Amino acid sequence: MRNLLITILALLFSFLQLKAQDISLYQQYNGTINYTAIGNTLNAFENNLVREFCEILPSSSADLNIPNSANVVAAYLYWAGSGTGDQEVTLNNTQVTAEEIYNVEYQDSFYGTLTYFSCFTDITNIVTALGNTTYTLSDLDISETLTTNIGYCNNRTNFAGWSIYVIYEEASLPINQVSLFQGLEIINQVEQEKTIVIDNINVLDNDGAKIGFLAWEGDSNLNYGETLQINGNLISNPPLNPSDNAFNGTNSFTNTSTFYNGDLDVYNIQDNIAIGDTSVEIKLTTGDIDDTGVFRADLIILNNIITVLNSQLPDATVSIDYYNNDCYSNTIDLDYTIYNSNSTEVLPENTPIAFYANNQRIAQSVTENDIAIDGFENKNITLTIPNNIPDNFTLTIVVDDDGEGNGTVVELNETNNTTTENIQLTPLPESIELEPLLSCDIGFNTAIFNLTNPLEEITNNSLNSVTFYTTIEDLINNENNIIIPEHYQSTTSPQTIYIKIETEDCADIYQFNLLTENCPPTIPQGFSPNNDSVNDWFNIQGLYDIFENHELKIYNRYGTLLFVGDNTKRWEGKANRGITNQGKLLPVGTYFYVLNLNDNNFKLLTGWVYLNR
Template sequence: MNSYSQEVTLYKQFGGHIDFTIIGNSMNLDENGAFSNCVINTSSSATLNLTDDETIKGAYLYWAGSGPGDFGVQLNNESITSQRNFNAVLETVDLPYFSAFYDVTAQIISERNTEYTLSELDLTDIISAYCPNGTNFAGWAILVIYENPNLPLNQINIYDGLEYVPNELSISLNNIDVIDTIDSKIGFIAWEGDAFLSVNESLYINGNLIGNPPLNPNDNAFNGTNTYTNSDELYNMDLDEYSIQNNIAIGDDTVNIQLTSGQDFVMINTIITKLNSQLPDATISIDNFQITSCNNRETQCYVTVYNNNSTKELPVNTSITIYGDENLLATTFTTSIIPINGSESIEIPLIIPESILQDFELKAVVNEINPVLEIRTDNNEYFLFINYPLPPVLEVQSPIENCNLGFEKGIFDFSDIYTEIITTVGSDVTITFYPTEEDYLNDTAPINPNFDYENISNPQTIYIKATNDLTGCYSYVTLPISVYNCPPFIPDGFSPNGDGINDEFNISGLYDIFTSFNLEIYNRWGTLVYDTNQNKEPWNGRLYNTKELVPTGVYYYILYPNDSNYKTVQGSVYVSR
C-alpha cells in the first residue's frame, strides 16, 4: 500500500500541574466497508466534563475525512476556517484524504462544560468514490490541556501531522525528558481504523507491545474506539489513551512508536505524551534594538528570558549571548531565579562592528555557556534582522532672493519647497525648517512652512531637517535666503491739495530700503526747491524754505540711490492741484 503523507512532528509543549483529555465524534453512521451504507452525517456532538478545579490551558480542534478537504466548519454555530492543513494520498487507488486544525482555546474556555457540535463538515458529494474500498469517513476531536493544582508537575508534548500506517510505521518522538515514569501516558487521534480489520495490527512503545483490552486488544489497536467514554462505536476514528509507565525509563529523551497493520488503512493525526518532568525551559526574545541615530555603533539591546512551559525554576546566572552575523557582541547572565512561567528582562549595551553595518542579523542565545539541563534545546535562539536605514536624502536647495521690504527684511514662502521635499522623500519623513544652526541643533523655534516667513538677518541660512519617523534617523540641508534692493517705483505726478490722496511725491521702494539715498527737486529754472533723504519727509509740493505750495507745473528730480547696484536717476514729476 503506497501513500503520500505528512510527518508527525512536535507542535506544542506545556509544563506544570497539567493533564489532557480528548472529546470528539464520528460522522459515520456505522463502520465503513464494501457493504456498508454509503451515507455520512454532516454534524455530530460530544460533551466536555471538567471538574471545577481544572483550568483550561489550551484546546485544539482537529477534523478529518475523505477527499481533498473541507476546511470551513462550525463548532456550536461558530464559523471556523482551518489554520493548518494536512493531506495524504492513497496512491494505490489515487484517492486523497485530509485533516485540518484550529486553535479553539478561547471558545472552549468561554463555553467550558457543555455539549459541542461540529457541523458543516459536508462530504456527501465525494464519498461515493471511497465507499467501494471502505475508506469513506469523517470525524472530529478536541484535545484539551488543563491545569489542576493537585496534579504532579508534568510535561505534555503535542505532535501532529498526517501519517498513514502501511505495513509498518515508526515515529520517534523527541523533546522528551523522563524524570519519573509514574502515570506516564500517551494519547492518539487517529482516523479510518476498522474494528473488523485486525490483520497484524499492533502498537509498540519502545519495542513493547501495548494494548488496553478489551477496548483495544493487542492485535487491534485502532478499532473505532474512545478510551475517554469507553465506547466501541466511534466508527472509523480512534481517541485512545494508553499508560506507558512500564514502557519508558528514567532518563529517556525519546519515545519510539511502532505501528503495524496488515490490511487496515490507519492515519495517525495527533500524538500526545504526558510525562512527569521537573526541568526548566529557557527561551529568549529580543524586545527592542535601539538605534540611537544613523550609523551610531553604540546602541542598546533589550531582551527577555522566559521559563514558560517548564516544570522547574531556571537558575540564576543562565547565560545570554548576543551575536551580529555570527560575531560575538556581548555576553551576560540572568541576575535572578526565574520561576515557572516567569521571565526576566535585561538591557544589554552593544557596540556594532563597522564591518557589519548597514544590515545584519542579530541573534540572541540563552543557556549557551555552561548550559543547565532543560526540557528543550531547540528553542534557545531568537533572530532579528537589523536594517540600519540611511538618512533621508535631501537635494541641495537653490538660494532664494526677495525684494527688500525695508531695513533688509523680506517675506519668504517655503510651502512649495516643503511640498517638493515631502514628495521626494515620502510621507514617513518629518520635515522641519529652522531659522539658525543653533535652533537646528537644539530643535527650537521651528518655522511653519505653510505661513509666510520674515527673515531675521540678511543674508540668512535656513536649516531644513528631514527625520525618518520610524527610526529617528535624520539629515539636513541648508537654504540660503537674502533680500536685495529692488528698483524703486517713481510716480510721474502727485496732487498736494490736502485731500489725503496722493499728497506727496512718494517713491515706492525707496525709504527704509535705499537708506543712504538723496533726492533733489528743481523747478524749470534750475532752482532747488526741495531735497530729502532717509531721515526727512517726502516732498509734499512745498518750498523747503517758505513752506509755500509750488505752482502747478513740471518739476525735475535727481535721485542718488547711493547703492553700488544702481545709477543716479533723473526725471520729471508733474505737480497738480
C-alpha cells in the same frame, strides 16, 4: 447554486491542502494540567463488517466530563472524513469554520487517487462557555465525495468522525507538560510502515507518563501486521487495544469499541521512556498474509499525538526588544528580554547569556534574578563591535550559553534559546575638504574666526542641524561641540575644524583649516607716560605676542639711541641706553623709532612718536 458553492469550496481546499502534512509540534502547555478527549463516529457501522451502506450519519454526540474544580486552558475540535474536506460544521448549534485543513492521498490500484481530510479549529471559547455538557456535531457533508467516486465505498474507506481535545488545569494535579502534535500521516498496503519522531520534550520523571492518539479509518476486522511501537517497544491496552490491532475503532476514554473507523486512544508509557529522553520514536505498521494466502492491510490515518509528562524544568528564551547604534559608532545599546514562558520550573539567577557577532563571541552576561514560571527579566547591555566585524553583520543572543556553547541549566526545550538580528553599522564617511579660513594673529598664533562662513560652499544640505567640533573623536561621540561658532578663537595655526550636518541616514562631514597670519602692526603717533592708566606706554597694536622676535629702537632728535625693546620690554617713555639717563623719564618731545619685525614678509618700519606728559 449548490454546485457552484461546492466548486468554490473544492478550489479553496486545493490551496489549503498544500499545508505540510507531517505531524509536528503544535502547542505545549505547562503546569498542574492534564487533558481529556471526547468524540464520536458518523459511521453507523464498521465498514469491513457491514458493506452495504455508503452514507454517514447526520450527527453524533459525546459527553464532556472534567472535574468541577478544573479550569479549561484550551480546547480543539477535529473532524475528518473521505474526500478533500468540508470546512464548515455545526457544534451545538454554533457554526464552526476550520482554521487548518490537512489532506492525505491513497493510491488505489482500481480507483486511482483517493483523498482524505482532517480539519482543525480552536473552540476554547465554546467549551469554556458550555463546560460539562453533551456536545453534538452535525452538518459534516461528504455526500458528493461518496457519490462521485465509488472507490471510497467499494474498498470500504468511507468514513467521517470528530473529536474534541480539552487541556485543563487543576491544583491537585502534578506539574506536567502537555505537548500536542498534529498533522496527517497515512499507512496502508502500499506504505506499510511509518516512523514518526516527536521531540521538544524532556522526561524528568516517567511516572504516570502517557501518550494519546487520534486516528481514522482503522478497522477492528483488519488486524494483519498491525502494530504500534514506542521507542522500539510494542505497546497495547488489552482488551480494548491488543498488540496486533491498535487501530480498531475504539475509544479509551469511554472504554468502547463502537468508534467506527476512528480511534481515540491513550496509553501509559512509563515503561517505554526513560528519564532524560528528549524525543519519542513512534512506529506504526500494517499488512500481512491472511489465512488464505492473500495480502491484506488496514488503512490508518494518524491525525494527532499528545503526550503528558511530568517535567518540572525551566525553558529559557530570549528576544531583542530595541537597539540603537549611533552614527559612526561601533557600540550598540541593546534592550532585550529573557523569558521563562513555556516552563514548569523557575529559571535560576546567573543563567549565562552569550552575545555573538557573526558567530564571534563579543560579550557575556547573566540573569540577575530567579525568573518565575511565565515570568521575564528585561535587560540592557552596551556592546562594542570589534574592528574585524564587517559593518553589516548578524547579532545573535543565546541564553543558557557560557560563551563556549555549553548550557548550565537543564531545560524543557534546549533548541529555542537563540534570537538573531541583522545589524547595519554606519561607517564614518570620508570628510569633504573646504577652503581654509585666514585671519590676523591676535597673539601666539591665535585668531578670531566666524566658523559659519564655509557653510556658503555647501549647497546640497538643508543645514537645519549643523555642529562644529575641534576633533573627529568629539564629532563621532557628539561631545564638546563649539557653542559659539560665529566668534571662535583658534588655539594654533593651522587648526582643523570639523562640521557635522545631519541627514536622513546619519550625517555628512566636512573639514577646513584655520590659518593665522601676521598682519601689519598699527603704530600710534604719541603717548603720555603720566601714570594715569591711559596711554601710558608706546602701545603698538598687533605687535606684542604676534611678532614675538621683534626689536624696537628709540632715538632722540640727535640720533642718540635711548631705548632698545623686544616682546618682553615695552617702551614706557624711559631710557635703557646711555650713561646718565637710564631708568629716567625722558623729556617731552619727538622721538624716532626703528621697528624690526624679524619677519621676512615685512621691511623695517621707521617713524616718529611724540612723548607728552
